[in-house]
Amino acid sequence: MTATTEPKPSLDDATPEPEHQPGLGTRLLASQRFSNVTIFGLLVLIVVFFSVVTPSGSFLSNFNLTSIALSGSQLLLLAAGVTFLLIAAGLDLSVGAIVVFSSVLAVKLMVNLTSGLADTTSGGADLWFRIAVAVGAGLLTGAAWGLVNGLLVVKSKIPSFIVTLATSTIILGLAQVWTGGINVSGVPPALSSTFGLGKVLGVPWPVVVSFAVTGLLWVILAGTRFGMRTYAIGANPEAARRAGIDVDRHLLVLYMLVGLLAGLVGMIDIARFTTASVTGYSTIALQAITAVIIGGTSLWGGRGKMSGTVVGAFIPATLTSGFVIMNLQPFWQNVAIGCVLIFAVFVDQYRRRAVNTL
Amino acid sequence: MKHPLHKTAVLALAGLALTACSTQEDSSASGSTGGGGGDDLKIVMLLNDQFDPYYLTLVKGAEEKAEELGIDFSWQAPTTLDVASQTQLLQSIAATKPDGIIMSALDADAMVAPMKQVQDSGIPIVTVDSDVNDESARLATFKSDGKVNGEMAADEMAELLGGEGKVGYVGYTPGIQSVDIRLDGWTEQLEEHEGLENEGEQYAGADIAENAAKASALLSRVPDLAGIYASWTNASIGAANAVQQAGKSDDIVVIGVDASPDEVALLEQGQIDALMVQKPYDMGKDAVEALVEHARGGDEPESENLYDVVIATPENIDDPEISQYLYVKPESE
Numbered sequence: 014m015t016a017t018t019e020p021k022p023s024l025d026d027a028t029p030e031p032e033h034q035p036g037l038g039t040r041l042l043a044s045q046r047f048s049n050v051t052i053f054g055l056l057v058l059i060v061v062f063f064s065v066v067t068p069s070g071s072f073l074s075n076f077n078l079t080s081i082a083l084s085g086s087q088l089l090l091l092a093a094g095v096t097f098l099l100i101a102a103g104l105d106l107s108v109g110a111i112v113v114f115s116s117v118l119a120v121k122l123m124v125n126l127t128s129g130l131a132d133t134t135s136g137g138a139d140l141w142f143r144i145a146v147a148v149g150a151g152l153l154t155g156a157a158w159g160l161v162n163g164l165l166v167v168k169s170k171i172p173s174f175i176v177t178l179a180t181s182t183i184i185l186g187l188a189q190v191w192t193g194g195i196n197v198s199g200v201p202p203a204l205s206s207t208f209g210l211g212k213v214l215g216v217p218w219p220v221v222v223s224f225a226v227t228g229l230l231w232v233i234l235a236g237t238r239f240g241m242r243t244y245a246i247g248a249n250p251e252a253a254r255r256a257g258i259d260v261d262r263h264l265l266v267l268y269m270l271v272g273l274l275a276g277l278v279g280m281i282d283i284a285r286f287t288t289a290s291v292t293g294y295s296t297i298a299l300q301a302i303t304a305v306i307i308g309g310t311s312l313w314g315g316r317g318k319m320s321g322t323v324v325g326a327f328i329p330a331t332l333t334s335g336f337v338i339m340n341l342q343p344f345w346q347n348v349a350i351g352c353v354l355i356f357a358v359f360v361d362q363y364r365r366r367a368v369n370t371l
Numbered sequence: 372m373k374h375p376l377h378k379t380a381v382l383a384l385a386g387l388a389l390t391a392c393s394t395q396e397d398s399s400a401s402g403s404t405g406g407g408g409g410d411d412l413k414i415v416m417l418l419n420d421q422f423d424p425y426y427l428t429l430v431k432g433a434e435e436k437a438e439e440l441g442i443d444f445s446w447q448a449p450t451t452l453d454v455a456s457q458t459q460l461l462q463s464i465a466a467t468k469p470d471g472i473i474m475s476a477l478d479a480d481a482m483v484a485p486m487k488q489v490q491d492s493g494i495p496i497v498t499v500d501s502d503v504n505d506e507s508a509r510l511a512t513f514k515s516d517g518k519v520n521g522e523m524a525a526d527e528m529a530e531l532l533g534g535e536g537k538v539g540y541v542g543y544t545p546g547i548q549s550v551d552i553r554l555d556g557w558t559e560q561l562e563e564h565e566g567l568e569n570e571g572e573q574y575a576g577a578d579i580a581e582n583a584a585k586a587s588a589l590l591s592r593v594p595d596l597a598g599i600y601a602s603w604t605n606a607s608i609g610a611a612n613a614v615q616q617a618g619k620s621d622d623i624v625v626i627g628v629d630a631s632p633d634e635v636a637l638l639e640q641g642q643i644d645a646l647m648v649q650k651p652y653d654m655g656k657d658a659v660e661a662l663v664e665h666a667r668g669g670d671e672p673e674s675e676n677l678y679d680v681v682i683a684t685p686e687n688i689d690d691p692e693i694s695q696y697l698y699v700k701p702e703s704e
Binding site: 067074076087195196202210287288297 | 423424427571572573574576577578579580581583584585587588589590591592594604605608609612613615616617631632633636640
């Protein structure tokens with residue numbers, strides 16, 4: 014992160030397109046509009062590499078690209094929320110626990126609401142209404158946990174890292190108490206066949222939802238006053254406060270947003286796998302933060318772009334798939350993924366530094 | 372240890388010291404069945420994990436046998452999954468002077484010393500599910516034969532595929548011996564079937580989504596893949612999902628392990644073609660019987676009691692011979 018080598022960016026740095034005097038090429042490179050060119054280029058390079066070294070047609074097959082999109086879609090949603098939070102200099106380590114808790118609640122409710130129904134495979138309006146109620150409850154639960162996180166962070170002044178680490182054990186613990194540590198099954202097959210495995214124009218529903226929501230968040234971050242305030246708070250909370258921004262309230266909304274997105278990921282998960290898995294998602298919070306950082310967002314707040322996050326969220330899924338298709342020995346896959354991640358961030362920062370010294 | 376999974380999560384978080392304040396009572400779950408037979412025998416079971424359907428079934432087997440024999444039976448399970456907590460619980464149980472302890476060892480080496488100490492104080496121990504590396508530390512063991520699990524899966528795969536096709540493995544990241552050994556059995560037995568081409572193994576963590584992603588990538592690499600052996604619950608669900616996503620449910624044979632309710636549902640829908648079902652009920656039942664025999668001065672049990680698996684398929688799932696082995700559903704459902 015450039016923040017380690019230069020003073021914290023001031024409010025002005027957060028404005029989307031700073032003016033530059035040098036020639037057009039340099040201006041383009043330096044322009045924040047293109048700040049994610051390298052990381053995007055790297056993803057393209059990775060894709061080209063895999064398509065060359067793997068048997069023809071296996072990596073770039075429709076099925077494989079769909080699989081990568083599916084694998085990355087849940088991470089993308091979390092990363093999109095975390096982008097807001099990191100830009101505002103906050104962290105949330107509890108998203109994995111919220112995913113688990115929301116899915117447990119939704120499945121339990123769904124089982125209760127639909128147990129009396131004769132037909133849960135094709136489904137009429139009544140079934141869908143009941144499913145929608147349970148899904149709505151799952152989403153609200155996610156947002157509610159986000160509110161808890163936000164209140165604790167804002168009111169207690171304890172660093173968000175510690176607060177959300179603690180709430181993650183509490184939330185996961187409660188989910189374990191509630192379920193006895195056992196997956197909760199009984200999701201109506203209709204939800205899985207229609208949404209979890211369903212496609213629209215050949216694209217799986219979970220991917221469509223993930224991209225639509227991320228697109229919306231992209232617009233909010235880049236083009237609205239809400240987005241501007243997020244940058245301002247991360248760059249300098251005191252300055253933001255003096256500028257009349259209700260910082261606490263804004264942070265509360267951001268934590269709720271992240272919680273809501275975690276709830277949404279939980280709903281996609283139960284639709285895909287028809288069970289609420291209590292054992293999963295222990296590392297997804299770090300994966301999401303990693304994706305956001307790879308995408309060029311500063312760990313210290315104040316700067317970042319949704320475009321980078323989108324690329325960052327798909328690099329791990331692309332690597333995983335590519336290495337399996339290359340038939341790289343499983344243990345080496347982990348080593349290789351770690352190396353590529355460090356290389357990605359290094360190249361990106363090297364370019365930034367070069368641009369900054371112009 | 373059969374289910375590595377919440378372990379990873381719980382250990383990671385426990386490492387961050389947030390559980391340090393729990394007392395022993397707080398950090399354990401427990402239950403008991405009233406017994407009270409002629410000689411007032413008391414047996415306690417100490418598990419190495421919180422419950423899942425597999426352990427629930429194991430406890431049920433022990434409980435029902437205890438009731439039949441008219442003895443007092445209770446169980447404990449630590450919620451913090453480290454050797455220190457299990458040792459502490461073991462010592463507390465020993466302090467109540469039971470006539471025998473059934474336990475599932477959290478670590479095959481580290482639990483040897485504390486178990487020997489308890490045995491030396493005159494309380495016999497038998498292990499279930501997870502044994503220790505020193506047989507003098509326990510009277511007998513009752514556990515699954517993980518190797519047979521993998522071998523039978525390979526044989527079943529050969530049968531379902533008519534002896535020919537490319538096959539792969541999806542399983543948990545290595546490190547859990549009782550799971551790893553399933554891969555050994557599978558890999559070795561595949562050699563016996565010349566028509567089966569081994570396309571290697573893929574590992575994933577606890578997330579079903581990650582297991583599905585690895586299985587999908589395997590399908591991309593080997594477009595004509597004919598079968599997948601997935602060696603634990605979430606891998607089975609993930610592999611079945613990947614195959615379904617690829618629209619190849621009819622072309623690819625998925626063999627899973629265990630019989631949790633969600634896996635059985637997938638079997639009934641035909642998304643999973645066979646489940647290698649372990650016999651936790653029998654392990655629990657036989658462990659109680661062995662300790663009671665020992666206490667009443669009857670026959671000494673065999674030192675090693677290994678359990679094979681039964682293979683559940685959509686065709687035989689309703690057969691009582693098979694369905695008796697399906698794991699119990701949690702009460703909350």
